[in-house]
Amino acid sequence: MSETTIVEALNQAIAEEMRRDESVYCLGEDISSLDGGYGGAWAVTKGLGEEFGAERIINTPISEILISGVAVGSAMVGMRPIADLQYGDFIFCMMDQLVNQAAKMKYMSGGTVEIPMVLRAPVGASTRGAQHAQSLEAFFTHVPGLKVICPSNAYDAKGLLKQAIRDNSPVICFEHKKLYGGKRKEEGALSPSSVIPDEDYVIEFGKAAVRREGEDITIVANLLMLHRAMEAAEILSKEGISCEVIDPRTLLPFDFETVFESIKKTSRLMIVHEDNYTNGWGSELSAKVAEEAIYYLDAPIKRVASYDVPIPFSPVMENYVIPNVDRIVEGARNLMQS
């Protein structure tokens, strides 16, 4: 048992799975730390080149079609690739391989071909400008055949990534740049470390976690926004507003039941995500509640999300676009009035 950051937890998950299963390997740009390499843009694969060699920690050219295509092809015939992106935004360079190939292959083959691959992609704004900042969850929760996970702490990061590696479907793991922890000091970054058990564990997909129990409002939030929501809940509790905070942990599949159970009690729902407002994953959750659980609610659903713009560079504007604790607190107060 030891206190572990998300970077360390992901690293452990990959290393342990690679030791357990010869077919697991990693590929991506600058992922090896051999010969002075980075060990990944966020140092997640640091030290793995040393342990597993260049055959299983494969540095690729800057070729996203190659990375994703090789992952699909090798997964088809018995390997379990873990592909790495430096910034999630570059995922658009892989779109055909992910959506037309990986996601559809099992179905098109009548269930005879499976693609047990994982793609890890860092999301979130960190004053790098619009092409290094986007939250991408909703693009992929729209795709049947993919699974989408989004760990917000180290314990989940390890358990969900291990499950993803063992899963026989393509899984996209969205990680938040400001949650990796460790030495990197970005403004507003957190280090949500966890005490991680020594023994092997996985976290089943489609099981949300209630991070804080409450009576008045249910807040559903993922990745960095989960932490911002927890902070907001603390402030609100001092005003007598009691929030129940739910971390969906996986977006596809999504644990609607846990949200329904919660709003049965609170009668109010707020959804917070860094992905932008229109057609974010909160839209689907809202629709689902409208279809199946509307009678539990005493007030309209409130969504707090990034405004519908590309992410601007200037910190002044970036901070405005991304939801912050104040906006969540404000949203909750309004929700209590309605």
Added chain:
Amino acid sequence: MANKKVSKDQMVEMYKEMYLIRKYEERIYYLFLEGTMPGSIHQSHGQEASAVGMLYGLRDSDYMASTHRPAGHDLAKGVSLKSMMCEMFGKANGCCKGKGGAMHTGDIKVGAIPANAIVGGNIPIAAGIGLALKMQKKDDVVVCFFGDGASNEGSFHEGINGAAIWDLPVIFVCENNLYGASTPYRTVSKVQNIADRASSYGIEGYSVDGNDVLAVHEIATYAVNKARNGLGPTLIELKTYRIPGHSRSDACAYRNKDEEKQWFAKDPITSFRKTLMDLGVKEEDIISLENKIDEEIEEAVEFAIASPDPLPEDALNDVY
């Protein structure tokens, strides 16, 4: 290497541009170290001969497409120093109103299209600009910069092939600085000279010493004239080396010290300065123009720091 077509005065002008880029990048580096500048940086010092050699003498109406490492290209294309510096600070009067940042600087009024942070993303775009120029029957050209790493992207293949089949006025310039981030080019391609790839598109390719500004300018002049005359694209590979790390946090552990030493000894600025002096330019004159540029940079820094931030709500403009 002496170049008959470039006069001594023109060489002095080229030197000034190179020196400006060097000092700009060095100043930015210190502003980052001090923690006064937000975000991250990918700097171009060491590669000044490529930017200036390629772009010197182009028209404002010619276009230039750059990468995540754009400062040298932008300054050499004529983007104003102050507007660049303001953008680095995310200020309202930056060249992208603070919305772009370090990886997207540019100013289309002087032909510098916003820099592209998707590796290889600018290559097909350059072909598109070239196509428009051809359709509009203009004799302007596009210079498209990218790195060795970008040459392995699908967009490289598709963009150059498109420009080739339609004889577009595009000069593709691969700045081969030996590394894509921490990855040595030799480990990600079996083709030693990226210029050799030109033959697979049926166009001309040239490998040139990218630290020799006159050599760069000579091949640039050839390729630009060719493009202006409707004779299609050229792929130019400039062998060069970046002095700083790939980005702010990179200590270059993957580079060997002997290699660094060898390349640092071929510094494009020190060698060109010497060329100028050999041609009879007085050192005191060089020093006085250097001092003037140093002052301009300080002025730009002060101007940027004193400039207003954008309003938060400005974030909502310019989407459509």
